[in-house]
Amino acid sequence: MSPPSPPDGGWGWVVVFGAFISIGFAYAFPKGLAIFFKEIQDFFGTSYSEIAWVSSIMLATTYGAGPISSILVNRYGSRPVVMFGGLLCGIGMVSAAFCTSILQLYICVGFITGFGLALNLQPSVIIIGKYFLKRRPIANGLAMAGSPVMLCTLAPLNQFLFDNFGWRGSFLILGAILLNCCVAGALFRPIGAATASVKTQAIEEGKAALKEEVTKDAMEMSSPMNVPTETKTEEEGGKDCCEKINQYLDFSLFKHRGFLIYLIGNVLMFLGFFAPIVFLAPYAKHIGIDEYSAAFLLSILAIVDMIARPTTGIVANSKWVRPRIQYFFSFSIAFNGACHLLCPLASGYTGLVIYSVFFGLAFGMVCAMLFETLMDLVGATRFTSAVGLVTIAECCTILLGPPIGGTLIDTFGDYKYMFIKCGAVMVLAGTFLFIMNYYNYRMLAKEEKERKAKEEAPKSVRTENEGRNNWNKETAQDGPELEPLREEQEGLKKEVNGTNEV
Amino acid sequence: MYDYLYRIITYHFDSSTTLLGPDPTTQELKQATKENVSNHTFVKYEITLPGVSSNSVEETITLDSATRIELSCRLDHKYSSLKNFQVTWKKGNETIRHISKTEKSWSIQLEILDNSNLGSYNCTLKGEEEISAVFHLQVPKIEGKEKPIVSYEGDTAVMICKSFGYTPIAWTWYVTNGSEQNAINDSLLPDKYAINRVSANVTHLKVLQLTKEDDGVYWCEAAFDLGKSKGKLKLKVLSFMVPLKPFLAIVAEAIILVTIVFLYEIYSKRKEKCAEDEKEFDQVEQLKSEESNGLENSSTRHRKI
Numbered sequence: 001m002s003p004p005s006p007p008d009g010g011w012g013w014v015v016v017f018g019a020f021i022s023i024g025f026a027y028a029f030p031k032g033l034a035i036f037f038k039e040i041q042d043f044f045g046t047s048y049s050e051i052a053w054v055s056s057i058m059l060a061t062t063y064g065a066g067p068i069s070s071i072l073v074n075r076y077g078s079r080p081v082v083m084f085g086g087l088l089c090g091i092g093m094v095s096a097a098f099c100t101s102i103l104q105l106y107i108c109v110g111f112i113t114g115f116g117l118a119l120n121l122q123p124s125v126i127i128i129g130k131y132f133l134k135r136r137p138i139a140n141g142l143a144m145a146g147s148p149v150m151l152c153t154l155a156p157l158n159q160f161l162f163d164n165f166g167w168r169g170s171f172l173i174l175g176a177i178l179l180n181c182c183v184a185g186a187l188f189r190p191i192g193a194a195t196a197s198v199k200t201q202a203i204e205e206g207k208a209a210l211k212e213e214v215t216k217d218a219m220e221m222s223s224p225m226n227v228p229t230e231t232k233t234e235e236e237g238g239k240d241c242c243e244k245i246n247q248y249l250d251f252s253l254f255k256h257r258g259f260l261i262y263l264i265g266n267v268l269m270f271l272g273f274f275a276p277i278v279f280l281a282p283y284a285k286h287i288g289i290d291e292y293s294a295a296f297l298l299s300i301l302a303i304v305d306m307i308a309r310p311t312t313g314i315v316a317n318s319k320w321v322r323p324r325i326q327y328f329f330s331f332s333i334a335f336n337g338a339c340h341l342l343c344p345l346a347s348g349y350t351g352l353v354i355y356s357v358f359f360g361l362a363f364g365m366v367c368a369m370l371f372e373t374l375m376d377l378v379g380a381t382r383f384t385s386a387v388g389l390v391t392i393a394e395c396c397t398i399l400l401g402p403p404i405g406g407t408l409i410d411t412f413g414d415y416k417y418m419f420i421k422c423g424a425v426m427v428l429a430g431t432f433l434f435i436m437n438y439y440n441y442r443m444l445a446k447e448e449k450e451r452k453a454k455e456e457a458p459k460s461v462r463t464e465n466e467g468r469n470n471w472n473k474e475t476a477q478d479g480p481e482l483e484p485l486r487e488e489q490e491g492l493k494k495e496v497n498g499t500n501e502v
Numbered sequence: 503m504y505d506y507l508y509r510i511i512t513y514h515f516d517s518s519t520t521l522l523g524p525d526p527t528t529q530e531l532k533q534a535t536k537e538n539v540s541n542h543t544f545v546k547y548e549i550t551l552p553g554v555s556s557n558s559v560e561e562t563i564t565l566d567s568a569t570r571i572e573l574s575c576r577l578d579h580k581y582s583s584l585k586n587f588q589v590t591w592k593k594g595n596e597t598i599r600h601i602s603k604t605e606k607s608w609s610i611q612l613e614i615l616d617n618s619n620l621g622s623y624n625c626t627l628k629g630e631e632e633i634s635a636v637f638h639l640q641v642p643k644i645e646g647k648e649k650p651i652v653s654y655e656g657d658t659a660v661m662i663c664k665s666f667g668y669t670p671i672a673w674t675w676y677v678t679n680g681s682e683q684n685a686i687n688d689s690l691l692p693d694k695y696a697i698n699r700v701s702a703n704v705t706h707l708k709v710l711q712l713t714k715e716d717d718g719v720y721w722c723e724a725a726f727d728l729g730k731s732k733g734k735l736k737l738k739v740l741s742f743m744v745p746l747k748p749f750l751a752i753v754a755e756a757i758i759l760v761t762i763v764f765l766y767e768i769y770s771k772r773k774e775k776c777a778e779d780e781k782e783f784d785q786v787e788q789l790k791s792e793e794s795n796g797l798e799n800s801s802t803r804h805r806k807i
Contacts, residue, residue, distance in 0.1 A: 043660050045706075083760075166652030166738075169745030176752035183756055186763040 005133070006380075011189060012131035016139050018187035019124035022082060024146030025089075025181055026121035030058045032154035033109070036167045043167070044102045051102075054109050056399060061114025062121060063395035069122035070388025071248045078123035078130075082185030085119025086178060092116055093175030097168045109171075113178075120181050122387050125371045127188050129380040136375065137322065141313015141368040148305040148364070250385035257443065258377035259386055261436040263393055266370075269333055269429035270397040272422030273366075275405035276340055276359065277301070280352075283415045289349055297352055301360040308364025316369055326437035329366070329373045334430030336362035340423030344416035377440075544611065548574040549635040551627065558624075559635040564642050565614055566668040567727040573637050574609035575625035587629030593621055600625075614639065617729040642668040644724050646733035653712055655741055661707045663722035663733045670724035670731075673697070673705040678719040712739050 006012075037051045072081045092112030099105045124143065132139040161170035253259045280301070284294035312332075315321055321328050339358045346355045371387065378386045405418040549561055563571070575589070589608045591598045600610045608625060620641065626634040644665055653659040663673065675697060676683040686707070688695040696708040709716055717739040723732045 042662055043658075045660070045700075162652075163649055164652065165740070165745045166654070168654060168657070169652070169740070172745050172749050173752065176749045176756070179753060179756040180759075183759040183763065186760045189767060 006131055007191070008132050008134045012139065014187050015127055015131050015189070016142050018184035019128055019143035020146035020149075021184040022120045022124040022146070022181055023143055024150030025178060026062060026117040026124075027147035028150035028154050029113075029117060029178070030055050030062070031151055032158050033058075035155070035158045035162060036170065039162070039167050040105070046102055054105055057106055057110030058114040058117070060395055060399055061111055062118045063391045063398060065115050065118035066122055066391030066395075067249055067388035069118050070126075070385050072119070073123050073126055073384050074248055077190045078127040079185055079188040079190055081119050081123045082188055083182045085116045085123075086181030086183075086185055088116030088119065089113050089178035089181060090116075090175045093171050093178055097171040097175065116178070116181075118391075120185075122384075122391070123188070124184075125387055126384050127191075128371075129375045129383050130191050133380075135317060137316035137325070137369070137372050138310070138313040140372040140375075141310045141316070144313075144368050144370070145306055145309040145364075147367065148302040148309070152299070152302050152306070249388060250382050251389075253378065253382060253386055253389060256378060256382075258440055259374075259389075261433065261440055262374055262377055263390055265330075265333075265429050265433035265436070266390065267393050267397050268432065269366075269426055270394050271401050271404070272337070272340070272425035272429075273401065274398060275401045275418060275422050276343070277363075278402045279405060279409065279415060279418060280356070280359075284349075284352055286415060287348075287352075289352070293349060297356045300353060300356045301363070304357050304360030305364040305367075308361045309368040312365045312368040313372075316372065324441075325369065325376055326373055326441070327434060329369045330430045330434035330437060332362060332365035332369065332430075333433065334427050336366055337423045337426030337428075337430060340419045340426065343419045343423075544570050544572045546572045546574065546609075547637060548576055548607070548609075549625075549637070550576050550578050551633050551635055560638060561636070562638045562640065564668070565620070565639060565728055566642050566670075568613075568615050570611065570613050571639075572609050572611045573623055573625075574603065574607050575627075575635050576604075576607035577627070579606070585629075587627050589625060589627055591623065591625045593623050598623070614728065616727075617641075620728060641726050641729040641731045642666070642724075644722060644731045644733035646722065646735040650736035650738040652738045652740060655712055655714065655739060657712055659709045659712055659716070659737055659739075661709070661720055661722070661735050661737065663705050663707075663724070663735070665703045665724050667703075668726065669702045670726055672725045673699060674723045674725070675705075675707045676721040676723065678721070683721060709737070714739055714741075 033055060037048075037054075041048060041051045069081065089112075092108050092115075095112070096105060096108035099108055125140075128139050128143055129136065158170065158174075161173055165173065277298075280297055281294040284297055285291065316325055316328060336359070339355065339362050343355050343359075346352050374386055374390060375383050401422075405422065408418045408421060409415055547561065547563060549559055551559065565571075573591075575591075589600065589602075591600045591608070591610045598610050600608045602608050610623070612619065612623075614620065620639045622636055622638050624634050624636040626632060642665060644663055646663060647661075651659060651661060675686040675695075677686055678684075686695050686697070688697045694710055696706075696710070698706040698708070700706050705722060707720065707722070717737060720735045720737060721732050722735065723730050
């Protein structure tokens with residue numbers, strides 16, 4: 001059931017703050033652990049690649065456990081899942097503090113903490129879709145800004161902990177810090193059926209009817225289209241296997257045109273997304289820059305990223321961009337690719353600083369809109385399953401990206417081929433998304449016309465139409481305060497269209 | 503004919519710069535010496551003297567095994583106006599005989615066979631002003647760790663020493679006991695210490711079953727042909743209570759925050775429910791009154807617009 005006009009504010013901003021923390025930990029924590037690797041490598045006497053597996057397993061689990069996360073959220077809602085995830089992370093890191101072999105580290109840090117972070121990431125993104133509609137891009141941008149902010153905080157914090165407590169003590173304390181994800185989860189107040197029904201009954205006719213008419217329209221529009229997952233839970237008896245599975249994880253999404261476009265484009269994009277960050281500092285050292293300046297490049301990147309994400313959210317929310325947000329997303333991917341292609345031309349430190357600034361900007365733009373565009377395509381209800389399916393597909397390419405880049409560097413002895421490969425892949429992904437979304441928008445517009453034609457024919461719906469026309473007249477004359485609601489209605493229309501199946 | 507292995511390192515100095523420490527070209531030189539070990543091989547080092555300046559110019563040369571070297575001081579041609587000066591080469595107070603290779607350069611040839619041959623050699627030009635340059639000959643430095651290694655009671659600590667570029671003949675580890683340095687014998691105490699030469703340039707010391715007494719300074723000593731070099735490492739042994747306190751504090755903070763959030767939610771829900779009940783009551787009243795007014799109301803609404 002599409003919730004009756006998501007609040008778009010109020011407690012929603014508190015939820016954004018919780019999501020900020022949760023998403024921040026999920027993305028920044030694996031990267032922040034790198035500080036401990038040298039010491040752990042010396043302690044266990046292993047090679048660097050064996051230690052690097054810890055990070056890879058963690059990342060793979062965070063993305064790969066996406067579907068499980070989605071199923072749990074579909075069943076229990078965001079809040080319990082995030083709190084359980086935070087608890088799991090804490091347990092994982094505390095047990096890692098007592099590890100005596102590298103294999104135990106793989107399990108404790110890699111699997112358990114990684115799984116806990118997966119249970120943090122997906123529900124946080126999902127609940128933003130439940131609380132926001134009109135201002136969703138801003139909310140998404142702000143929440144995703146958690147990643148660079150947390151990274152900038154975790155890096156010096158980890159160094160401080162390491163200097164004072166060694167790696168074991170640090171893992172113990174980090175386990176406690178991860179419990180704060182539970183606090184973030186506690187802020188995710190469930191929203192949906194319960195609160196809505198009370199309101200609709202109380203304010204059916206009369207005064208605030210305008211808001212209700214929007215809801216009524218939305219519900220009437222949505223009911224013939226997508227059978228909502230939540231009503232299904234009430235009629236469980238006598239269903240066949242497929243529907244039951246779809247209730248937990250909506251595999252019917254694979255027939256959804258927009259979803260498929262997004263999936264293919266993103267899977268392609270992630271091949272070249274993370275490798276440049278991994279290799280930026282080594283590249284800088286390779287062309288002769290000292291270690292601290294190389295590390296500073298990453299700081300510049302993080303700071304620009306931090307500012308770019310909320311800014312992109314605001315830009316994406318503006319009335320010019322919001323209807324065409326998919327184009328904006330494709331553009332930012334292509335822009336990212338163009339940066340990488342131009343990087344080999346950067347000579348010296350100044351060139352690399354400029355590259356870092358633009359890369360930070362492009363990276364922030366893409367990340368801020370990563371989930372927003374998916375929500376825009378599939379709608380808030382199916383987003384839960386969509387995000388799970390997308391993350392598990394991206395998991396493979398995310399893991400492959402840096403090693404492929406590393407192989408290119410080792411084979412040719414030159415970093416520029418890695419940048420060219422990343423740039424080419426991303427420009428390709430951006431172009432693909434641009435073209436396919438153009439096609440998708442046209443198909444959606446066509447389907448909308450057909451649906452309108454169908455709706456105008458039957459008599460039973462005529463009154464609704466009249467009602468809607470009257471309401472439209474009222475809004476036209478009532479002025480600006482109802483403008484956003486009308487936009488919301490159109491936004492809802494788009495969402496509903498998004499749930500159309502091919 | 504002597505077969506010279508000839509490399510010149512020329513440094514041009516202003517009064518504001520002094521160069522210290524190993525330089526990249528020393529590496530090439532070291533490799534070069536390794537390739538051609540013959541009695542007739544000299545490795546050459548040269549300093550170009552700055553003009554009239556008070557700063558002494560220095561260069562550090564790292565040697566790990568016996569070599570023959572030639573140290574030269576050269577006067578830059580822009581100072582060719584200087585005349586009537588005396589050149590002396592000294593090590594400490596001892597004067598060494600030098601050769602004047604050209605009109606403006608003077609050098610000494612040395613055979614470095616053991617530790618006594620290492621040290622500081624300087625050349626001085628005494629004229630109206632005094633200009634000097636110093637060559638420091640020393641064994642390769644071993645780097646320890648500046649920051650202490652933190653470990654816990656009952657745990658194991660691994661300390662690593664590396665030699666960069668030069669392979670030592672042997673490694674020895676020392677533990678500082680009060681003011682003495684005692685060599686660590688791992689065969690004597692195999693349950694406590696384990697020394698491992700992982701590769702030619704790297705040594706590991708594993709200290710097992712750590713106790714508070716193991717806390718302190720450790721030295722790793724690399725023995726070269728020409729002498730020994732030490733690296734310093736610090737070990738800090740903490741009890742498990744140390745990280746436990748911040749851990750418990752943060753866990754407590756998390757639990758308190760979660761409780762506060764839930765309590766606030768229950769409180770605000772109750773408030774909302776009370777407010778809604780009131781609102782419902784008011785609205786029901788109003789609807790009743792509106793019904794009685796009915797059409798009048800809706801038409802008024804239209805008219806207002």
